[in-house]
Amino acid sequence: MKKYINKLFVICSLLFLGISCENDAVLTTLEQVSFSGPVEASSNTIVLSTENENQSVTTISWPAVKYPINAPVTYALQFDLPANAIGATAWSKAVRVEAGENVLSKSFIGSELNKLAIKLGLPIDVASKIVFRVEANMDRKSYSDAIELTITPYIKQVISGEIYMPGSYQGEWNVETAAALKTIDNGIYQGYVTFPATEGLGFKFTSERNWDQFYGADANGNILEGSDTDFAVAQAGSYQMTINLNTNKWTATPFSWGIVGDGTAAPTNEDANYGWNHSIGMTYNHQTNIWKFRGELRVGNVKFRLNDSWTINYGAKNNDEGIMYLDNPGAHYIGEAGMYEITFSIQEKDATTGLFPASATYTVTKL
Structure with missing residues (x-):
């Protein structure tokens, strides 16, 4: 009897494996996919300058890639130097720009293309060649042929200067220790x-570290010299403040560096990678220009990212250097759970290129 049971078990196992292999074949032997037509740029030779920095300078378009599965296709563009687009390591250093799901074109204004060209190392005021290709991705990736562009980048000259922002966020309105807003363009800070x-939300602007010339809000919340009405943000938090004295407008955009990693939070039933998917915001000290976190950490890894997103992130190569590198996959390892203070010091984006620095410094101190 046992012999027959064993035979039946073997037959059933073979049938199960046969079915599994057949299903795997359906999933892994999908037909080849490719771009059905050429990729085009509305302009292939572009001279960039302050005159076209806010204008569309080229639009790249491509045909849809048809996958056998009926699902959204995500498109992106890769840009690189021609020499880096050939050989065994082709495109490994490319700058990647997301386009979106089922999107068949991407337009670039002058300032965007200028930042990209400078990031690739193109010389200023010299016509140089770059190449790009389109990436389509669903269950696997497909790439278009490479297209060549000739780009002449520029460096924007910025007049230096500051205005100041006294407010209740200081605990007291003290113009001498108020946050300094630096020039990023003529008349824009x-x-x-x-x-x-724990503090209020009101503030004003001054042209010097005194009250001789100050700016408050008009009836519409815009900038009015000499107004006693305070500006105010909507709620507590960290912000990037932008002041335009040419248009008398101001904006407060949520902006925060945060720590992220499995050293910050335990997995949850809903999210096994909770610590990697949720940043803990840091607070900014405008006098020292340092971002700070103070709290409990677990054994695990931590790194830094901007605005709870992986678009801009910094990782460590080791625990001893005290340096974080842009887009580095490494992290700082927390070897012992407890209360910690972490600081992060990073230069502002380059005013001429709009690029974040290649590295930043940090400290991790167990309290």
Whole structure:
């Protein structure tokens, strides 16, 4: 009897494996996919300058890639130098720009293309060649042929200067220790401020570290010289403040560096990678220009990212250097659970290129 049971078991196992292999074949032997037509750029030779920095300088378009599965296709563009687009390591250093799901074109304004060209190392005021290709991705990736562009990048000259932002976020309105907003363009200033939940939300601007010339809000909340009405943000938090004295407008955009990693939070039933998917925001000290976190950490890894997104992130190569590198996959390892203070010091984006620095410094201190 046992012999027959064993035979039946073997037959059933073979049938199961046969069915499994057949299903795997359906999933892994999908037909080849490719771009059905040429990729085109509305302009292949582009001279960039301050005159076209806010204008569309080229639009790249491509045909849809038809996959056998009826699902959204995600498209992106890869840009690189011609020499880096050939050989065994082709495209490994490419700058990648997301286009979106089922999107068949991407337009670039002058400032965007200028940042990209400078990031690739093109010389200023010299016509140089780059190449790009389109990436289609669903269950696997397909790439278009490479297309060549000739780009002449430029460096934007910026007049230096500052205005100041006294406010209740300081605990007291002290113009001498108020946040300094630096020039990013003629008449336009930018800086970073954290509004603690324990303080108020009001503020003003001054042209010097005194009250001789100050700016408050008009009836519509715009900038008015000499107004006694305070500006105010909507709620506590960290912001990138942008002040335009040419248009008398200001904006407060949520902006926060945060720590992220499995050293910050335990997995949950809903998210096994909770620590990697949720940043913990840091607070900004406008006098020292340092971002700070203080709290409990677990054994695990931590790194830094901007605005709870992986678009801009920094990782460590080791625990001893005290340096974080842009887009580095490494992290700082927390070897012992407990209360920690972490600081992150990073230069602002380059005013001429709009690019984040290649590295930043940090400290990790167990309290």
